[in-house]
Amino acid sequence: MRYVAQRILFSILSLCVLLFITFLLSHVVSGDPAIVAAGPNAGADKIAAVRQEMGLDRPLLVQFWIYCSNIMHGDLGTSWFTRQPIASDIIRELPPSLELVFVAMLINLAISLPLGLLTARYAGSRFDDIVRLLVMAGAGLPIFWLAIILQQIVAGQWRLLPTAGRLGFQNRDFTGATGFTLFDSLMQGRFDVFADALAHLVLPAFALTLLFTAVGVRITRTSMIGEFRKDYVVLARAKGASEGRIMVRHVFANGATPALTVFGMQFGWMLGATVLVEEIFGRPGIGRYAVKAVTQSDIHAVVAVVFVVGLVFLFSNLIVDIALYLLSPRKHAGA
């Protein structure tokens, strides 16, 4: 339990750093927030009034305190391009992005874990060399470029998958309770909508994940490769266990922890990388929201996205680490 308490304390510390960074971005780096908040056509007296209203004439430390307490109350400010509270904008835009990242993560795990395990088992073989080369190529692919190329070829030329959007025209009126289309359609028994939503997700998810998968294969390989040399593998072989059983039941179960920690971190990184994909595939989501906010120079909306992505990142790491701890208490006993 001591580990869990320490881990939570670390997350709280991280949250403080995150708050500090976003405060720095919105209040210090961006110049005068009052000018931004007052809008492009405000005069000097309006700006002065806004400055006083926002507490910007007070010391930075006090401002930081006001900023934190606003966020704790769920107030992320008002976006001046949607004219809505940013918090409600983000609550609307987050589910489609999380859905995309979730599917991308599934693809990522489905490729990384088996390939990583097999390349660790057959390290130094021709197969290992080929995968290593593919991995290095994958790690050099610009996500946004891959997205455009996939969209043009797979969706445009071959017409295998839909080009853009979240749902097809026939399902444009579909709404659900949670905003997660995949989940909502299953709940309502609309399997046609589910298939449609999934078809729209495949290309963006694949484009989003490839770079992360390249890293994932590598990480899995390194965390597994040492396990194959351990005594218990020799023993299992001596006892006549099949190679498949050794790989899955023994090596994977023991060596997965460091790899899974990285996959937990990748979840947050992918959510950040949606800014490169969603716009191209015309999907709603916080990535596209952030890009729009950037082009409108709506700094508070951008910083709010930074904050929320950071928050999701902290949470996913915390959950993965605690889950891994609970599953194998022995490993973390000394941590």
Next chain:
Amino acid sequence: MIKRWWSFPKTNVERTAIVLGCLILLLALVGAFLVPFDPMKIDFRAKLQAPSLVHWLGTDGSGRDVLSRLLYGAQLTLASTFAVIIVVVTIGCTIGIASAFIGGAVDNMLMRLADIWLGFPPLILALGFASALGASLEAAIWALIFSWWPNYARLSRMVTSDILSQKFIASADALGVPTHRKVLHYVIPNAMDVMLIQIALDISAVMLAISGLSFIGVGAQIPAPEWGAMIADGRSYVSNGWWIVLAPGLAIFITAVSFNVIGDMLRRELDPTSRRR
């Protein structure tokens, strides 16, 4: 020393990567003098021409020669990548080495901060920072420096404390060697190899990030021939001018992969214990 370097590449892939890497660096240096056309000159009569003998890589939606822009952009893209790396290495290593020397609570605090900072998605941090500064290539460069420094602080702190625990440091201490001499003559030369590996691997990561930021619109702005911005510009013509998007993307891809392969090779040759995960 030279002989040692020559023996590094073991496969044809690695030899190719080195040749490509050198070629790209060379093109970034002299490419601006080789360009056949003015990379910024708009000529609507020549717009959207497919690759031909005159325009080897075709022309873009405003009639600019894609090859010329690519060559010009090599300088812009690589110079900004190296600018980020040089500053980040300097700042990060200063913090890391100082942290290792000072030790105690300061060391602990700095490294915790770096740990936390390192965790946050660098792309989204940089996006926030660049848009706070106001979108421009310089903003993107500063933004990446802002989100990348902990990598090197962490690494250099680790390497430095490794070195500080060695016996030759103890004998240097006994001789009364001053700290700045220890840093310059003991720590930095011994840390060089590990840093070099990280730098080679980071070149592609930083380049992908810069071009990504430019693509979103917080980095280099459109007429500038930065590779990411060129892809963003070409997007609207992609169905009748695929070459506008294809060429800069391939350029990024080839450069990134070459430096990845070189980094991987350096790791194998210089770091036999493979300290990093």
